[in-house]
Structures are given as structure tokens and as C-alpha cells.
Amino acid sequence: MEIFTFLNNQFLKMNWLSELIRFLVENIFKLNIETRLGGSIHFFIYDVIKIFILLSVLIFMISYIQSFFPPERTRKILGRFSGLTANILAALLGTVTPFCSCSSIPLFIGFTNAGLPIGVTFSFLISSPLVDLASVILLASIFNWKIAISYVIVGLILAVIGGGIISKLKLEKYVEPFVYNNP
Incomplete structure (x- = not known):
């Protein structure tokens, strides 16, 4: 150690x-x-x-x-799973795909347009800008690895819970129609 x-x-x-x-x-x-x-x-x-x-x-x-992990590959990976597994995988993919919130919104639109469930796309959308490699390494350098890993775990849990809640509440009807009809 x-x-x-x-x-x-x-x-x-x-x-x-x-x-x-x-x-x-x-x-x-x-x-x-x-x-x-x-x-x-x-x-x-x-x-x-x-x-x-x-x-x-x-x-x-x-x-x-x-x-x-270009957006197309991420979309293919997420499309293979459903339910809680898909939310967990989406949150994990959000951590390793270094997209900021500026690029996560177009990805969210692309994922929903491709037919991925809204909860899965929200798990990705929450974890992508929240838990990224840069923040983990900076947290580890300023504090320590325990704090950085705790941050990752809490971020993943929040992303999975957020996506799960959105799935259970069936909030698809509140997403603007242009998101689904965007070419």
C-alpha cells in the first residue's frame, strides 16, 4: 500500500x-x-x-x-439490453464515454430516436457529464482514491436510480416530440 x-x-x-x-x-x-x-x-x-x-x-x-466509444458503438451496445441491466450498463458507459453535457444532449436525442428506452438514455445522460475520468483523477489527486471511487459509486447509483425512476413513471410523454422525430 x-x-x-x-x-x-x-x-x-x-x-x-x-x-x-x-x-x-x-x-x-x-x-x-x-x-x-x-x-x-x-x-x-x-x-x-x-x-x-x-x-x-x-x-x-x-x-x-x-x-x-463513438456514439454509434455506444448506441449498439445499449440496444442489446433492457431493464435494470440496461440502466446499469448505460450509467457505466456514461462514465467511460467522455462526453460533456454539451454533447450528451445530442446523444440523448440520437438514443431516443434510435428507439432506446427513455430510462436507459437518462441513466446515460446523468452519468456522462457527472462521472468522468477527468473528475475522478482530479479528485484522486486533490483528496485520495477512496474519495474518488466513492464519488464514482454515488454518481453511478444516482444515474441508475434516476433512469429507473423515469422508466417506472413512464415519462416518455413529457419528452418533446422533436426528440423522437429528429432525423
């Missing part, structure tokens, strides 16, 4: 970068990191670089994963 903590500290929390920025602030800028000014400059430089590195790596990883 110590190796996992070490890797988390070095790769996600980037302790090596913090020490490098500490060296920069104390030796180049000649500021004590314990003072407000030195601590603020250290925090700003460290966080800007850390977030830039994490987001760059995450965007690359998300783009790579997204190449394996």
Missing part, C-alpha cells in the same frame, strides 16, 4: 513539482515560502503548472478512450 501512496503523491499530487517550485521561489525569487507572499506565489505557480499537466494528460487519455 505504501507504493500506491508514493505513486499517488508523485504522479497525481506532484510532490516533486511542489519541491521544484519551492526551490524556485526560495532561491530565484528570494522569498520565504512560509510568508504570505512566498506561500501565495508558490501556490499559484504550483497549481497552474499541476493543473495544466493533469489536464493535458487527461485530455489525451479521454480522446484516446473516446476513439473506442
